Amino acid sequence: MLDVIKKITDIDFFKEGQNEDLFVGRPYSINYNKANLLISDFWKHKVKGIPQGSFLLAFYDNPFEENIQEALLLRVLNPSALPTDNNVISSMIEYYKDDLNTSGKKSELDDFTRYEFSFSGLECRILGAFYRVGNNLEFGADVENFYAAHNYKVYKATSKILELIVNQRDxxxxxxxxxxxxxxxxxxxxxxxxxxxxxxxxxxxxxxxxxxxxxxxxxxxxxxxxxxxxxxxxxxxxxxxxxxxxxxxx
Known part of the structure; x- marks a missing residue:
């Protein structure tokens, strides 16, 4: 049992949580309650999927304020609309009308179009924030402040980080x-x-x-x-x- 306790507590949250192999996207809008993310098929596949209800972490990443260590805890809700969705849908329909292959090894999409089609939006609820006070990791069940959306990078929570989240205690x-x-x-x-x-x-x-x-x-x-x-x-x-x-x- 002591091994379990050590495993959960002996974590560098802000280092292990920002594993680039678990990067899933960036927010394009954010407020006190929700964050909308830009994600791609490649990023989703790399992290082995993003199920509805799964936990993500949005880490504040501003090179001019390196002393701020904060991560918003997100829970995946639903897809969200991107400003470019109408253009993508229009292009997709034209390909369908022309009876062109848009998927698989015989896809007739050019590289740029395939790249644009791979992006989508994801709506997440903000459950709270992890932050550091001295050497202690704290969690607050709300958001005291939020910054411009481009200052955050979002990662999927797995392994020891996920174990810490689901076993969070008062x-x-x-x-x-x-x-x-x-x-x-x-x-x-x-x-x-x-x-x-x-x-x-x-x-x-x-x-x-x-x-x-x-x-x-x-x-x-x-x-x-x-x-x-x-x-x-x-x-x-x-x-x-x-x-x-x-x-x-x-």
Whole structure:
């Protein structure tokens, strides 16, 4: 268990989170609640997909203010419209009318057109911000300030960074402690073409503290046959285990 705690806490968040292999795009508009991103098919494929509901991190990247270490936590919602979409759609329709191949190895698109067609928009909700205070990494569940959209680069959260996000705790509590138990791993969708080969996501454990649920109303939501009953079983097992460890016996 100590290895789990060390793995989660011993992270250089602002270094490991900005892995260029996980770059997915840049915002073209941003406010206190939402960010719209420019993404491309190449970037999406490189990071093994961007499922709806997945976590992204928008890191503030201004060379004139290197002392600011801040990253906005984003959650993917839906596609968004780009200012150039009407032109792209018009061109695409003309290709369709001319019965030209626009996909596959026999594509008749020129390189420039194929490049332009590969871009799309992505709408994300801003859940909060990670920032550094001294040597401590803090998380706020809102946005104190935001800068011009071009100052941010967005990366997909995976591996240790994703494990830190999904196991974020209030105060100084650390996930994976003595009274916490792994309830499962991160899974964004029922479709698993990318997921099956993406160890950076499917091996990320989610821990719970049964004490957070005891004596409280707890609701469990999910699609049919996605493990709700098994989750309840695991929570009960964890609660029984806490009782077994308690020094106060009835």
């Amino acid at each position: 105060k100084d509590l650390v996930a994976g402690g003595e009274n916490e138990f792994p309830i499962g791993t991160v899974r964004y969708s029922s479709t698993r073409r990318f997921y099956a080969t993406d160890d950076s996501v499917k091996n990320v454990k989610v821990f719970i503290n049964p004490g957070d649920m005891l004596g409280k109303r707890t609701a469990l939501f999910g699609m049919t046959r996605t493990g709700k009953s098994n989750s309840v079983k695991k929570i009960i097992e964890a609660s029984v285990e806490i009782s077994r460890k308690s020094k106060y016996k009835s």
